[in-house]
Amino acid sequence: MSSSGGRAASASAAGEVGAGGVSESGNRVGQAAPVPVSEPSMRRPAVLALCVVVAAYVLSFFQRFAPVGIAQDLIAAFNTSAASLGVLAATYFYVYTVMQVPTGILVDTLGPRLILLLGGLVGGAGSLLFGLAASLEVAFLGRTLIGLGVSVTFIAMLKIIALSFEERRFASLVGVSMLVGNLGSVLAGAPLSWLAQTTGWRSVFVGLAGVSVVLGLACWVLLRERPATDGLPRRPRFDRTVVVSGLLTVLRNRDTWPVVCANFGICGSFFAFAGVWATPYLTQVHAMERSTAAQHASLYFGGFALGCLFIGALSDRLRRRKPLLIVGSHLYALLWLFWLSGERVPLVASYALFALMGVLTASFTLTWACAKEVNPPLLSGMSTSVTNMGGFLAAAILQPLVGWVMDQTWRGALTGNGARLYSVEDYRAGLLLLAGTAVFGALAAWRTRETGCRNIWQPG
Numbered sequence: 001m002s003s004s005g006g007r008a009a010s011a012s013a014a015g016e017v018g019a020g021g022v023s024e025s026g027n028r029v030g031q032a033a034p035v036p037v038s039e040p041s042m043r044r045p046a047v048l049a050l051c052v053v054v055a056a057y058v059l060s061f062f063q064r065f066a067p068v069g070i071a072q073d074l075i076a077a078f079n080t081s082a083a084s085l086g087v088l089a090a091t092y093f094y095v096y097t098v099m100q101v102p103t104g105i106l107v108d109t110l111g112p113r114l115i116l117l118l119g120g121l122v123g124g125a126g127s128l129l130f131g132l133a134a135s136l137e138v139a140f141l142g143r144t145l146i147g148l149g150v151s152v153t154f155i156a157m158l159k160i161i162a163l164s165f166e167e168r169r170f171a172s173l174v175g176v177s178m179l180v181g182n183l184g185s186v187l188a189g190a191p192l193s194w195l196a197q198t199t200g201w202r203s204v205f206v207g208l209a210g211v212s213v214v215l216g217l218a219c220w221v222l223l224r225e226r227p228a229t230d231g232l233p234r235r236p237r238f239d240r241t242v243v244v245s246g247l248l249t250v251l252r253n254r255d256t257w258p259v260v261c262a263n264f265g266i267c268g269s270f271f272a273f274a275g276v277w278a279t280p281y282l283t284q285v286h287a288m289e290r291s292t293a294a295q296h297a298s299l300y301f302g303g304f305a306l307g308c309l310f311i312g313a314l315s316d317r318l319r320r321r322k323p324l325l326i327v328g329s330h331l332y333a334l335l336w337l338f339w340l341s342g343e344r345v346p347l348v349a350s351y352a353l354f355a356l357m358g359v360l361t362a363s364f365t366l367t368w369a370c371a372k373e374v375n376p377p378l379l380s381g382m383s384t385s386v387t388n389m390g391g392f393l394a395a396a397i398l399q400p401l402v403g404w405v406m407d408q409t410w411r412g413a414l415t416g417n418g419a420r421l422y423s424v425e426d427y428r429a430g431l432l433l434l435a436g437t438a439v440f441g442a443l444a445a446w447r448t449r450e451t452g453c454r455n456i457w458q459p460g
Helices: 013-019 040-069 071-078 082-110 112-132 136-150 153-164 167-181 183-187 190-199 201-222 240-252 256-285 290-318 322-341 347-373 377-409 424-445
Strands: none
Touching: 040 071, 040 082, 040 112, 040 136, 040 153, 040 167, 040 183, 040 190, 040 201, 040 256, 040 290, 071 082, 071 136, 071 201, 071 256, 082 112, 082 136, 082 153, 082 240, 082 256, 082 377, 112 136, 112 153, 112 201, 136 201, 153 167, 153 347, 153 377, 167 183, 167 290, 167 347, 183 190, 183 290, 190 201, 190 290, 240 377, 256 290, 256 322, 256 347, 256 377, 256 424, 290 322, 290 347, 322 347, 322 424, 347 377, 377 424
């Protein structure tokens, strides 16, 4: 796959991308050339490439949420506290957050093919190391390499969708891709919990190392660059001045930051809760069996996957982004009041609440479309990566912070295997941070700019 940009002007490339100026032909620099997707010969490679990347995205989602399915196993294996478990899970997010902008730059300049190959190899090495870790320090290193390897997948997927399919289908295709990708998060719930008890969690991650390498190689073999034609570049050249000016274009755009904040609040609280604390919360506060709690996590992820498909398709059909983002984020924030109460409800009701919360959480996926539509199309990788960084930064902060707050209120109760047992008051203190972050994201949604599902970038 490739990127196509506006026709090159006689001015320097740095001036073209950074200032978003006008070319000799009158086209705005940064405006992607239309990709004729109607020809079957071009449609088939595009769909095949997208399928390969989505398969890698499934693995990325699984690795992201794997700690929630084996939280108790990790505590027992490394004899760790809530804060340390939070840091171990968040290590993935630390690396992922730091890598978002570099990934956007690399995908925009080097293309997704090489980046996905390297990501598969590094992620495979990290998974193998994590599965064989004899100490918490080695597990940290393995988790770091996992985060580094899979951090490139999502932005590469967005780039392929943005440049290979019609713009009006962007949110719908992102929704479909995330629906499939979320199979990884569903598998990281109840199925992983069952498999970990059957074969051991270490065997699972050793096996995933091989899967990661195979997918990386498949991306290298099946992805292809579109040849440059009619003087149109496949992508901006990798030049420090071009990269810096392009990134500054995105960062200086005032319309970029509301969607970053919305992503920070909604996505961040989702990752922090669903990625680590949902299963322990249900087992210790609501006295559920581990398998039942894991089923709730899978329902959450399943609801999120369906929400991605439904909300993305509805947004494209209505040709509106902002109203759906506002409604979804506010209802999502309201649901946190129930979990803060700690009240026990019938099992059917708790299942329904988790599924509904997942559907509403999916409203944050519109932030990527909003970011892409208010920035130069040639910089779609950078604009979506900056937005995506918001949610991962929040998760990186919140996952260990929630555990730290819970440790401060813990009164010394232990389970039979020596792991810490937290009360409803302990969890309430930690979840209050997540609820506040969700409210922040909902408020930020009001400041997003409505685009009508079209690119409205104007230079200067």
